Amino acid sequence: MEATASQSLRTEATASRVKIVIDCDPGHDDALALLLASRVCDVVGVTTVSGNAPLGAVTNNALRVLTLANLEVPVHAGADGPLVLPADGVVPHATHVHGATGLNGVTLPEPGRAQSGDDAAGFLIDASQRYPDLWLVAIGPLTNVAHAIRRDPVFADRLAGISIMGGSTTGGNVTATAEFNVWADPEAADVVIRSGAHIRLCGLNLTHQVETSAELLERISAMATSRARFAAEVITYLHRRMTELRGRAAAALHDPCAVLAVTHPSLFEFHRLPAAVELTGTLTRGMTVFDQRHAARHVTPQIDVAFHIDATAALALIMKALEA
Ligand code: RIB
Ligand code: CA
Numbered sequence: 427m428e429a430t431a432s433q434s435l436r437t438e439a440t441a442s443r444v445k446i447v448i449d450c451d452p453g454h455d456d457a458l459a460l461l462l463a464s465r466v467c468d469v470v471g472v473t474t475v476s477g478n479a480p481l482g483a484v485t486n487n488a489l490r491v492l493t494l495a496n497l498e499v500p501v502h503a504g505a506d507g508p509l510v511l512p513a514d515g516v517v518p519h520a521t522h523v524h525g526a527t528g529l530n531g532v533t534l535p536e537p538g539r540a541q542s543g544d545d546a547a548g549f550l551i552d553a554s555q556r557y558p559d560l561w562l563v564a565i566g567p568l569t570n571v572a573h574a575i576r577r578d579p580v581f582a583d584r585l586a587g588i589s590i591m592g593g594s595t596t597g598g599n600v601t602a603t604a605e606f607n608v609w610a611d612p613e614a615a616d617v618v619i620r621s622g623a624h625i626r627l628c629g630l631n632l633t634h635q636v637e638t639s640a641e642l643l644e645r646i647s648a649m650a651t652s653r654a655r656f657a658a659e660v661i662t663y664l665h666r667r668m669t670e671l672r673g674r675a676a677a678a679l680h681d682p683c684a685v686l687a688v689t690h691p692s693l694f695e696f697h698r699l700p701a702a703v704e705l706t707g708t709l710t711r712g713m714t715v716f717d718q719r720h721a722a723r724h725v726t727p728q729i730d731v732a733f734h735i736d737a738t739a740a741l742a743l744i745m746k747a748l749e750a
Contacts (some may be wrong), residue, residue: 444561444586444688445467449546450505451477451566452487453524454532454660458744459565459681460488464495465747466689470560471500471553473546477566477610478520479528481506484566487529489537494656498538504546504570508611518543518567518610520600523667529676531663532656538546547573549588554584557657561688564618565591565681567607572614575621582623591684593703593714594630595731604712606629612712616703626687626696632732633680636740638664640675646748654676654748682744687732690743695734700725721735 445468450456463469467675472492474485485503494499507517524530543549551574554560562585564571571588575582582588592607592615600609608615619625638661647658664677687694700717704710716731 445557445559446561446563446685446688447471447550449473449475449550449562449564449566449570450488451475451479451528452491452679453478453484453528453566453681454664455677455679455681455740456565457487457491457529457660458565458657458679460497461495461657462682462744462747463563463685464497466685466743469499470557470675471502471549473502473570474569475504475546475548475566476506476517476519477607478524480517480519480525482531483526483528485541486537487534489526489539489541490534493535493538494652500542500549502543502549503541503646504544505573508567508569509572509613509617515682516668520606523671531666532659534656537708546570547577550574551578551581554581558584561586562588563684563688564588565607565684567610568614568618569611572611572617575617582621585623587624587626587688588618589628589651589684589687591625591628591633591681593627594605595714595716595733596631598713599630603704603710605714608714609712611701612705615695615712615714616705619701619703619729620727622727625734627701627714627729628680628683628687628732630678630680632694632735633683634678635735636649636679636683636737637676637681640665642741642745646745649748651748651750655664657748665712677742679744683732683740686735686740686743690739693736693739694732696730696732698728699731701727701729701731
């Protein structure tokens with residue numbers, strides 16, 4: 427039977443779209459990243475990692491967001507804590523931002539299905555073998571990614587690249603120097619950055635260029651789709667929480683930036699720099715260090731660090747992904 431025009435367009439669009447697997451810790455901005463990814467690329471699977479909230483919560487959140495997005499892809503749970511626990515033995519979370527469930531303040535459907543497994547690292551390795559030119563978008567602590575690298579020495583090279591939301595070329599958010607995803611598992615971030623993978627990194631210096639506003643919220647609230655209604659709840663919650671925490675009704679859309687770094691790299695300005703993670707500093711543990719000195723131009727490992735994004739275009743793509 428002849429494919430209809432829209433079917434062939436969809437096929438063609440799917441054929442030309444980049445394939446990604448997303449490692450996440452939903453998380454309000456992770457949820458928006460999943461909705462965006464479901465429209466701008468070919469998501470082959472999702473893995474979850476303890477981060478914004480405990481592993482069980484973020485896995486349930488991922489299943490529910492994917493149900494809302496009508497994205498029927500495998501979901502594999504992974505690490506329930508960092509490679510090295512902090513001295514107090516407490517697994518780090520960001521429930522002070524995202525709430526005890528990891529997605530407080532929003533309405534989501536019940537999961538349309540159960541998780542597919544609990545070996546995220548194994549799934550990431552399998553996916554890298556099954557899909558040539560696969561990108562890994564890592565938008566939570568890098569624990570699962572580090573396990574995959576340690577388990578399969580060829581994994582990092584097999585990937586087209588790893589797009590990370592993490593770190594910062596300026597200040598931190600959890601401490602004066604450390605961003606949450608790296609701070610929550612610095613040893614994992616160190617393993618990933620030293621892996622030799624082709625890495626694009628969107629740090630806080632970049633993601634704070636893409637911020638929500640009351641005007642954006644008004645435009646999303648006027649859209650009549652279930653995705654837009656959910657996104658409006660997400661942003662409403664974040665505006666309220668950011669007002670309480672920082673006195674500003676604005677939220678950086680951190681994780682969607684890491685998706686766009688793969689699907690729309692022309693929106694970004696990247697600099698390839700020597701990179702490292704501080705593991706032992708009293709005030710600086712979890713800090714990402716990028717050496718911008720000319721003298722360091724031959725130091726390795728080097729990764730592509732994002733310094734600028736066309737925020738207007740980025741927000742337009744995020745909005746478009748909320749349409750029917
Ligand atoms: O620091 C921002 C990052 O930490 C984002 O990925 C957010 O979801 C939290 O995980
Ligand atoms: Ca996240």
